[in-house]
Amino acid sequence: MSKELLKIENLKTSFRIKDDYYAAVDDVSLTVNKNELLAIVGESGCGKSALAFSIMGLHSRATIEGNILFKGKNIANLPPNDLNKFRGKDMGMIFQDPLTALNPLMIIGDQIGETLLLHNKNLSVNGRKVKVIELLKKVGIPRPEYTYNQFPHQLSGGMRQRVVIAMAIANNPELLIADEPTTALDVTIQSQILDLIKVLKEDSHAGIILITHDLGVVAEMADRVAVMYAGQIVEIADVYTIFENPLHPYTRSLLNSVPNSDETNSRLHVIQGVVPSLQNLPREGCRFSDRIPWVDSSFHEKNPVLHEVSPGHFVRCTCYKHFYFPHESKEEKQNVIS
Numbered sequence: 085m086s087k088e089l090l091k092i093e094n095l096k097t098s099f100r101i102k103d104d105y106y107a108a109v110d111d112v113s114l115t116v117n118k119n120e121l122l123a124i125v126g127e128s129g130c131g132k133s134a135l136a137f138s139i140m141g142l143h144s145r146a147t148i149e150g151n152i153l154f155k156g157k158n159i160a161n162l163p164p165n166d167l168n169k170f171r172g173k174d175m176g177m178i179f180q181d182p183l184t185a186l187n188p189l190m191i192i193g194d195q196i197g198e199t200l201l202l203h204n205k206n207l208s209v210n211g212r213k214v215k216v217i218e219l220l221k222k223v224g225i226p227r228p229e230y231t232y233n234q235f236p237h238q239l240s241g242g243m244r245q246r247v248v249i250a251m252a253i254a255n256n257p258e259l260l261i262a263d264e265p266t267t268a269l270d271v272t273i274q275s276q277i278l279d280l281i282k283v284l285k286e287d288s289h290a291g292i293i294l295i296t297h298d299l300g301v302v303a304e305m306a307d308r309v310a311v312m313y314a315g316q317i318v319e320i321a322d323v324y325t326i327f328e329n330p331l332h333p334y335t336r337s338l339l340n341s342v343p344n345s346d347e348t349n350s351r352l353h354v355i356q357g358v359v360p361s362l363q364n365l366p367r368e369g370c371r372f373s374d375r376i377p378w379v380d381s382s383f384h385e386k387n388p389v390l391h392e393v394s395p396g397h398f399v400r401c402t403c404y405k406h407f408y409f410p411h412e413s414k415e416e417k418q419n420v421i422s
């Protein structure tokens with residue numbers, strides 16, 4: 085049986101702004117296998133959430149082009165009723181902000197119970213309660229019977245995120261999408277939540293898409309990494325390759341902008357500028373070229389495509405062969421990939 089759980093082909097998600105449509109996700113293709121954690125990284129505004137919401141069918145006003153194949157079935161543009169058969173059952177999502185993901189007027193037990201009921205209409209009231217308590221225990225809530233009757237505002241941020249995870253995994257999804265699940269949490273709680281996601285992967289062999297800014301988390305958790313810039317994947321490879329042999333200037337800039345305790349003398353690189361807004365995104369040529377103006381424009385492709393430079397390692401635009409950091413020594417600059 086195929087290991088492939090999700091296959092996205094040429095996905096384009098566009099938002100209407102005034103009278104025009106602008107693609108926030110532009111020609112993205114990727115796969116997620118069972119028992120695999122694919123991390124998606126990139127600065128704010130690169131299109132990571134737009135991609136996650138497209139997979140879950142959560143955009144109400146966007147146009148979606150391309151294919152989203154879940155176990156071979158194309159779920160792009162399915163009517164909500166058909167999509168609901170997958171959402172919350174085969175596919176679960178952990179959102180960035182647990183407060184907005186929970187209903188403030190409903191006790192925790194009823195919220196999780198409702199998710200169970202949606203996909204298992206025969207579950208008795210008692211059976212549901214037993215299952216909810218089990219789920220609360222599974223996500224590490226210390227007094228599940230007590231928390232069952234609490235409202236979201238009575239819980240700490242970490243506990244709320246655990247509840248959101250319990251909802252996401254209630255129906256044993258085969259695909260779990262976690263969109264910056266620890267952004268709103270302090271560092272100790274962050275690592276507990278990430279450990280929980282790791283355990284879930286080990287226990288259920290689900291495929292997981294983890295969207296994060298945190299490269300430390302990526303190094304620790306991911307099997308493969310997709311680096312997104314301005315709506316496109318600019319590099320994708322297994323986690324070891326991304327950290328040991330990053331090629332795209334954007335990947336290298338991201339990695340080089342993070343302090344590394346092993347290399348106390350190395351200089352950090354500050355990526356110039358910001359991700360352009362949707363209306364100002366360059367739609368032709370290398371989208372990252374404006375942020376590396378010291379690299380000669382002739383080195384960029386006119387229509388950059390993903391090149392497979394080694395099995396499973398794809399890089400967009402041949403400019404990677406000529407990239408160097410301005411602070412690098414002459415020798416290092418000459419050492420660029422030929």
Ligand SMILES: Nc1ncnc2c1ncn2[C@@H]1O[C@H](COP(=O)(O)OP(=O)(O)OP(=O)(O)O)[C@@H](O)[C@H]1O
Pocket residue numbers: 099100101108126127128129130131132133134135360361362
């Ligand atoms: N509903 C919308 N209507 C118009 N533009 C949108 C909409 N949602 C997102 N965008 C724009 O699409 C682009 C990608 O946004 P997205 O939220 O996917 O980025 P992101 O990489 O997830 O950022 P963050 O890490 O901050 O969550 C941004 O320019 C954003 O302003």
